Ligand SMILES: Nc1ncnc2c1ncn2[C@@H]1O[C@H](COP(=O)(O)OP(=O)(O)OP(=O)(O)O)[C@@H](O)[C@H]1O
């Protein structure tokens with residue numbers, strides 16, 4: 079059996095927010111975590127349990143107070159933070175809850191943006207964006223602005239944008255948070271399909287129905303994985 | 305490439321908030337419009353003066369009462385010396401004119417006196433000034449030409465004969481074209497119009513009106529009207545050789561010093577006059593520029609505050625961009641490009657406004673404002689500077705936003 083490839087690994091991850099001189103919140107209290115390639119994990123847990131904080135840390139948007147993070151085998155907590163933006167652009171695809179898209183840009187331009195940040199040429203980004211949007215059934219919506227799209231369509235554009243650089247992982251923080259149950263199911267179906275063709279996905283959700291569609295469910299409570 | 309992309313994005317986001325963007329640029333727009341309009345009007349005046357001086361002839365030397373120091377490069381208040389001397393009309397005498405006529409290198413001399421009284425006819429009064437001079441004035445200043453009748457000659461020295469410009473005709477005779485032989489009143493005396501002046505073609509528009517608004521009588525008649533006083537404003541002299549003007553000026557000065565104190569008079573060439581006018585205009589231009597600079601600063605503050613607003617509005621957008629991999633430098637650049645585009649757009653609108661103002665000035669006055677490419681380029685470059693300077697702080701604020709904080713908002 080081939081050695082399994084670990085995309086994300088976290089060891090004893092801690093995050094403390096200082097609120098005052100003596101007052102602080104331990105958002106994460108030593109999280110150990112591993113995510114294999116082609117996995118589809120749903121992170122669940124009560125509000126305030128630290129799910130978003132965890133996503134932000136492994137997404138290199140924020141530095142941990144303690145602990146280590148590896149992405150594709152590289153220890154990111156050792157690497158210069160100046161390389162983080164480019165690393166994010168190339169290897170991590172984000173999807174957030176609602177209002178994901180830049181309102182002044184069209185669907186296509188939103189998708190292209192990620193490509194451009196990763197250093198893609200205008201032409202290549204455009205071709206890729208058109209291809210992805212067509213694949214997601216948005217070929218007639220490419221030149222529409224976000225406010226001309228439905229919530230489900232907006233999330234599909236956001237997923238296309240997350241995919242343009244063929245990232246090692248997609249981090250989705252409550253991507254269905256603002257969608258009705260039917261549209262939610264459609265969006266998760268889409269993620270599932272991407273996963274079946276090998277895309278590694280980590281999704282945060284409150285919705286048990288959504289969580290059940292993932293391959294694995296991981297639960298957090300009070301800043302720990304339980 | 306990335307630059308074009310950023311500029312395009314800047315336009316899109318500015319267009320989304322059209323009204324706000326417009327208010328942001330009003331200050332810069334007005335500032336730039338003021339500078340370009342005033343500078344081009346100044347240039348127009350300068351051109352006009354040059355044209356006049358060239359029309360009058362470079363051989364012309366003028367002796368004035370009062371001290372004007374042209375050795376100083378900047379014409380200013382202190383260079384004018386004693387203002388009392390400058391205004392007083394009783395320093396220059398006919399004798400001065402007659403003595404200067406004998407100076408080596410001098411071709412012709414004509415004193416110019418202001419005669420008191422105004423020209424009337426049938427209860428109407430003309431605004432024309434009455435000047436007393438020698439017939440030689442025609443040889444000294446090349447601008448005079450006669451449309452009808454004849455100019456003064458030596459036979460007119462004690463006769464009530466007058467040569468008039470167009471104002472007299474328009475104000476006292478209405479539509480009548482040729483008024484030679486008509487009679488007008490000056491004081492208690494009746495004068496006969498013996499000639500009509502023609503507006504010179506080669507003089508600048510500003511000064512050609514001089515030729516329209518004057519009437520000329522003999523020096524003797526002027527003295528009589530002035531109750532025996534000469535009241536000579538200036539003495540016009542023409543040099544024989546245009547290459548020898550400065551030496552002639554020097555000899556005239558020496559001659560004048562025989563009868564006057566050094567600070568009582570000035571001898572100026574056309575070039576001196578031109579320099580003086582140029583320096584007055586450049587002084588005005590400097591003042592205008594200072595005012596404009598202030599209004600540009602105010603405009604810049606307008607841009608700055610709108611950019612701060614925009615950064616606050618787009619916090620979530622900044623968070624998303626950073627999550628997608630935009631570096632802080634790129635975010636900074638993006639907002640900087642936006643404020644520069646805003647400022648340059650304001651400048652361009654200001655330019656259009658200035659051109660409109662110039663158009664009006666051109667149509668309603670004799671001045672022909674002239675816009676030079678260098679002024680336009682300088683103004684737009686200035687706008688870019690304003691955009692960068694006043695965009696720096698808001699752009700830095702955008703760049704420093706923490707992506708997680710930004711994403712938690714909105
Ligand atoms: N910037 C901050 N300053 C102080 N405390 C913070 C900050 N960000 C998060 N926290 C705290 O950290 C804890 C974890 O927050 P986090 O957003 O990770 O929870 P979550 O599991 O994503 O909750 P939800 O399901 O509501 O999104 C919470 O107690 C929260 O109040």
Ligand SMILES: [Mg+2]
Nearest residue numbers: 129130131251
């Ligand atoms: Mg959360």
